Amino acid sequence: MQENSHENRRRPVSDVLRENLKELSKYYGLVKCYVWDEGKYSQVECRELPKYIINGKAAKNLRVCNERLGSCIDVDENEKIVVLEIVGRKIFIISDECMSVKRNQKIAYTLTGKGELRTIKSPVNGYILLYNEILGEKAEKYEVFIVVKE
Numbered sequence: 001m002q003e004n005s006h007e008n009r010r011r012p013v014s015d016v017l018r019e020n021l022k023e024l025s026k027y028y029g030l031v032k033c034y035v036w037d038e039g040k041y042s043q044v045e046c047r048e049l050p051k052y053i054i055n056g057k058a059a060k061n062l063r064v065c066n067e068r069l070g071s072c073i074d075v076d077e078n079e080k081i082v083v084l085e086i087v088g089r090k091i092f093i094i095s096d097e098c099m100s101v102k103r104n105q106k107i108a109y110t111l112t113g114k115g116e117l118r119t120i121k122s123p124v125n126g127y128i129l130l131y132n133e134i135l136g137e138k139a140e141k142y143e144v145f146i147v148v149k150e
Contacts, residue, residue: 030067031046031064031065031066031067031068031097031098031130032046032064032065032067033045033046033048033049033062033063033064033065033130034062034063034064034065035049035052035060035061035062035063036060036061036062036063036077037060041061041063046064046130046132047132049062049064049129049130049132049145050083050130050132050143050145053081053083053145056080056081056082056083057078057079057080057081058075058076058077058078058079058081059077060077061074061075061076061077062074062075062129063075064097064098064129064130065098066096066097066098068096069096069097069098069099071098072098073097073098073127073129073147075129075147079147079148080147080148081129081145081146081147081148082123082124082126082145082146082148083143083144083145083146084120084122084123084143084144084146085141085142085143085144086108086110086120086141086142086143086144087110087137087139087140087141088110088111088112088118088139088140089110089111089112089113089139089140090110090111090140091108091109091110091111091140091141091142092108092109092110092111093107093108093131093142094106094107094108094109095107095108095128096128097128097129097130097131098127098128098129099127099128100126100127100149101122101125101126101127101128101146102122102125103121103122103123103124103125104121104122105121105122106119106120106121107120107121107122107128107144108120108142108144113139122146123146124146124148124150125148125149125150126146126147126148126149126150127146127147127149128144128145128146129145129146129147130143130144130145131143131144132144132145
């Protein structure tokens with residue numbers, strides 16, 4: 001570790017800061033969503049992805065990439081997807097898109113209007129495809145899309 005700090009002393013401060021910021025930026029990476037269209041994946045706003053999930057199945061091939069984790073999930077057309085609604089005065093999400101989850105694994109906590117803390121668990125084995133925040137509600141509200149992998 002000391003060798004590294006000695007090495008950093010010989011480099012311009014701007015270079016060291018740039019590297020440190022690049023490393024920090026990994027924790028603020030985006031989630032990007034894609035839909036298979038005309039022979040290739042086209043990027044779409046993630047809030048538009050739910051319209052491609054009809055009756056619990058993907059209407060087209062989908063891809064979600066989480067830059068924080070450096071991973072992507074591909075969903076084939078007609079693959080089963082469970083939609084879980086989370087509502088509460090305050091929601092604390094403890095899992096992330098593209099993460100594997102097991103049935104009954106904790107994925108979030110909600111604080112109710114009465115001040116009670118409730119645990120939200122995955123109903124299936126699979127992967128978190130997307131957390132979709134529903135805006136314009138009194139309470140916080142999310143739809144969680146979980147790709148079923150039994």
